[in-house]
Amino acid sequence: MLDLKELQNDFEKIATKLRKKKVDETVLERLREISLKLKEQRKILEALQAEQNAKSKLFPQYQKEGKDIAGLKEELSQIKQKIAVEQEIVRTLEDEMYEIALSIPNIPDDDVPEGDGEEDNVELKRVLEPTTFSFTPKEHWDLAITPEWIDFERGVKLAKSRFSVLKNGAAKLERALINYMLDFNHNRGFEEVCVPYLVNRDSLIGTGQLPKFEEDLFKIEEEPLYLIPTAEVPVTNLFRDEILTKEELPAKLTSYTACFRKEAGSAGRDTRGMIRQHQFDKVELVAVTTPDQSDAVFDEMVACASDLLTSLGLPHRLMLLCGGDLGFSAAKTVDIEVWLPGQNRYREISSISNTRAFQARRARIRYREGKKNLPVHTLNGSSLAVGRTLIAIMENYQNEDGTVTIPEILKKYMP
RNA sequence: CGGGAGAUGGCAGAGCGGUUGAAUGCACCGGUCUUGAAAACCGGCGAGGGUAACACCUCCGGGAGUUCGAAUCUCCCUCUCCCGGCCA
Numbered sequence: 314m315l316d317l318k319e320l321q322n323d324f325e326k327i328a329t330k331l332r333k334k335k336v337d338e339t340v341l342e343r344l345r346e347i348s349l350k351l352k353e354q355r356k357i358l359e360a361l362q363a364e365q366n367a368k369s370k371l372f373p374q375y376q377k378e379g380k381d382i383a384g385l386k387e388e389l390s391q392i393k394q395k396i397a398v399e400q401e402i403v404r405t406l407e408d409e410m411y412e413i414a415l416s417i418p419n420i421p422d423d424d425v426p427e428g429d430g431e432e433d434n435v436e437l438k439r440v441l442e443p444t445t446f447s448f449t450p451k452e453h454w455d456l457a458i459t460p461e462w463i464d465f466e467r468g469v470k471l472a473k474s475r476f477s478v479l480k481n482g483a484a485k486l487e488r489a490l491i492n493y494m495l496d497f498n499h500n501r502g503f504e505e506v507c508v509p510y511l512v513n514r515d516s517l518i519g520t521g522q523l524p525k526f527e528e529d530l531f532k533i534e535e536e537p538l539y540l541i542p543t544a545e546v547p548v549t550n551l552f553r554d555e556i557l558t559k560e561e562l563p564a565k566l567t568s569y570t571a572c573f574r575k576e577a578g579s580a581g582r583d584t585r586g587m588i589r590q591h592q593f594d595k596v597e598l599v600a601v602t603t604p605d606q607s608d609a610v611f612d613e614m615v616a617c618a619s620d621l622l623t624s625l626g627l628p629h630r631l632m633l634l635c636g637g638d639l640g641f642s643a644a645k646t647v648d649i650e651v652w653l654p655g656q657n658r659y660r661e662i663s664s665i666s667n668t669r670a671f672q673a674r675r676a677r678i679r680y681r682e683g684k685k686n687l688p689v690h691t692l693n694g695s696s697l698a699v700g701r702t703l704i705a706i707m708e709n710y711q712n713e714d715g716t717v718t719i720p721e722i723l724k725k726y727m728p
Numbered sequence: 729c730g731g732g733a734g735a736u737g738g739c740a741g742a743g744c745g746g747u748u749g750a751a752u753g754c755a756c757c758g759g760u761c762u763u764g765a766a767a768a769c770c771g772g773c774g775a776g777g778g779u780a781a782c783a784c785c786u787c788c789g790g791g792a793g794u795u796c797g798a799a800u801c802u803c804c805c806u807c808u809c810c811c812g813g814c815c816a
Contacts, residue, residue: 352777352778355777355778355785356778356785358785359777359778359784359785359786360784360785362784362785362786363783363784363785365796365797366784366785366797368796368797369746369747369796369797370746370747370797372746372796372797373746373747374747376746382796385796386796387796388796389796389797390796392796393796556738556774556775677776686775686776
């Protein structure tokens with residue numbers, strides 16, 4: 314959520330910055346109007362309430378002195394009616410204000426490049442050269458080992474398309490990767506947590522998936538609960554409605570969860586293989602910081618994910634997302650793309666975002682700064698998407714005979 | 729899923745329908761005392777909005793209602809705890 318006070322006082326500044334994200338300016342203008350109007354309406358309401366309170370206090374006194382109460386009663390009845398009217402106005406304004414406020418995306422940082430989409434993202438750096446082969450590398454679904462490792466058909470049988478079953482080496486590798494990543498993150502100072510895969514609406518509003526992106530989520534039918542699209546939701550919401558002390562910050566957490574996404578807008582994309590599934594494993598990093606810590610922690614998280622890939626010997630590059638490609642809650646995002654030799658291109662395997670105070674305001678996560686309670690900064694990022702890492706290993710470590718060599722560092726994690 | 733109890737400030741725990749945003753204890757912060765610490769004593773100490781700062785408004789799980797007035801009464805919901813059933 315935007316800082317409404319800032320919007321009231323410095324409309325131009327915010328409007329200008331949000332142009333990068335293509336926000337309809339009339340909506341922004343409307344939000345400002347409502348918030349100002351609400352301020353005025355609240356004053357009217359509060360004056361009436363003050364009068365009501367003052368007059369109500371006279372009752373015990375009147376009764377003690379044996380004065381007549383009827384007149385006072387009548388007076389208060391009228392005030393009560395006026396209050397009801399004003400209250401309704403205030404409530405209507407509040408509802409409209411929150412509806413709009415919750416639908417406006419975060420303001421991009423100043424160093425976020427202009428741009429409409431993927432093609433305008435800026436490459437920051439490359440790590441490791443793309444793997445070279447003495448033969449033509451295959452895509453992961455074409456490897457000789459794949460039928461033994463990944464059962465696409467039966468995934469569909471059990472659920473529907475975009476579900477699959479891992480077997481043999483792939484199942485073991487999946488688990489090895491999860492354990493390896495969690496250990497790696499632990500060594501970088503991230504504390505491991507294990508969280509629910511189902512969350513309520515408040516949690517999803519807190520991190521920004523709702524109310525706007527309901528169609529991307531799997532919802533439980535008989536209860537207002539949703540399957541998490543990322544561990545970012547439960548882990549960040551751990552702190553919802555809490556006031557943290559400065560000593561607790563920065564809080565750095567890591568969590569392995571399955572993630573569930575409807576992929577509503579991706580019909581026909583990546584239908585082959587394991588790139589885009591409705592259910593996938595991910596190890597996530599989440600940090601809660603003071604505003605002056607968040608840039609440093611962001612760099613730490615990017616380094617953590619990049620180093621992890623390097624340790625697995627996987628070539629990758631870091632991309633600074635442009636305004637048009639930025640997610641709803643993010644002020645700044647660095648994507649990490651891993652080299653897939655079979656596809657002969659880089660594919661996203663991690664995404665690290667700083668949401669600044671955007672989620673903190675929605676989820677009311679604050680910290681105590683002197684006498685004030687201020688919103689924290691929240692950050693999240695994939696340590697790595699596990700399924701895509703598995704694919705990256707299959708493609709980068711493939712042999713001419715279609716088998717896959719397990720990276721040395723993972724061997725002690727393999728049974 | 730069935731039966732019982734409950735939901736108040738960081739925690740514990742009071743609170744006749746009226747001047748209670750809320751006793752008390754602990755924790756915490758500041759001060760006195762002390763070489764320092766502890767103890768003792770004094771003071772402060774919930775959140776959100778509002779203000780230059782006050783004032784003022786809202787909030788005692790959430791919602792609706794009774795009343796001039798509700799933390800206190802009624803109804804609904806949610807959650808927690810105990811007993812039973814079921815089950816990893």
